[in-house]
Amino acid sequence: MKKLELTPLAGIPLIQAGDDLAKITFDALKHENIPLLDGDILVFAQKIISKAEGRLVYLPEVQPSDQAIQIAAEVEKDARFIELVLRESRQVIRKRPGTIIVEHRHGFICANAGIDHSNVRGPYGDPDLWVLLLPENPDRSAQQIRSEIEKRAGVKVGVLIIDSHGRAWRLGTVGVAIGLAGLPGLVDLRGQTDMFGYQLRITQVAAADELAAAASLVMGQADERTPIVHVRGFPYPLREGSFAELPRPIELDLFR
Numbered sequence: 001m002k003k004l005e006l007t008p009l010a011g012i013p014l015i016q017a018g019d020d021l022a023k024i025t026f027d028a029l030k031h032e033n034i035p036l037l038d039g040d041i042l043v044f045a046q047k048i049i050s051k052a053e054g055r056l057v058y059l060p061e062v063q064p065s066d067q068a069i070q071i072a073a074e075v076e077k078d079a080r081f082i083e084l085v086l087r088e089s090r091q092v093i094r095k096r097p098g099t100i101i102v103e104h105r106h107g108f109i110c111a112n113a114g115i116d117h118s119n120v121r122g123p124y125g126d127p128d129l130w131v132l133l134l135p136e137n138p139d140r141s142a143q144q145i146r147s148e149i150e151k152r153a154g155v156k157v158g159v160l161i162i163d164s165h166g167r168a169w170r171l172g173t174v175g176v177a178i179g180l181a182g183l184p185g186l187v188d189l190r191g192q193t194d195m196f197g198y199q200l201r202i203t204q205v206a207a208a209d210e211l212a213a214a215a216s217l218v219m220g221q222a223d224e225r226t227p228i229v230h231v232r233g234f235p236y237p238l239r240e241g242s243f244a245e246l247p248r249p250i251e252l253d254l255f256r
Helices: 021-031 046-052 066-075 079-087 138-153 207-219
Strands: 005-008 041-045 056-058 089-096 099-104 109-111 130-132 158-167 170-181 228-232
Touching: 005 207, 021 046, 021 138, 021 228, 041 046, 041 138, 041 207, 046 130, 046 138, 046 158, 066 079, 066 089, 066 099, 079 089, 079 099, 109 158, 138 158, 138 170, 158 207, 170 207, 207 228
Parallel strands: 041 158
Antiparallel strands: 005 228, 041 228, 056 130, 089 099, 099 109, 158 170
């Protein structure tokens, strides 16, 4: 087994719409004296991707639909917020006061369609009424950043975009992959043998999610200001991958 090293990059500025995340990443790597090597991975918190892509929304500018108003009354949330949740979702899975669980249009199940209030500030108005949507297309965002970084560095790297999600049957959030480029989402170990010669029959590893959880630990969740993590020693070969590898097909989903 190789050593897995995760280094949070310090000195990342507050991200604004239109910022060049590849350049910001290179500046931070230089500050940490980390040269990029083939096989390295860069993990980005979803929030800075969304901010760079201008995904901030001011709630007073949202007109809620009748459906949003009805659901808002059920879950005791702002109808304008619920309108955004519905726009970002394929369907509502569960709801009760204080909680709405949806299938996001990107394909994963999450609370509030991933829309966030924390560490968000808009350019005008009441700062408490700004929210941040997830990236429009996280895989595309990861691929664009990867292309720019590889042009600058002349090496092959992977890029992972992560968010914090809750889980069925367990309390607390954990970092998960929502977009990726240049690394596997799922690693299929079926057909390989274990230490006693038993042939694995069902083992598939959500490698991107495992790395997302590790990176989330070193990023932090509050005021750490380390939304980019450099990774070296990922134990699986890099390859072209996408988020589509990870969601469980609905016919196999026993939790809905």
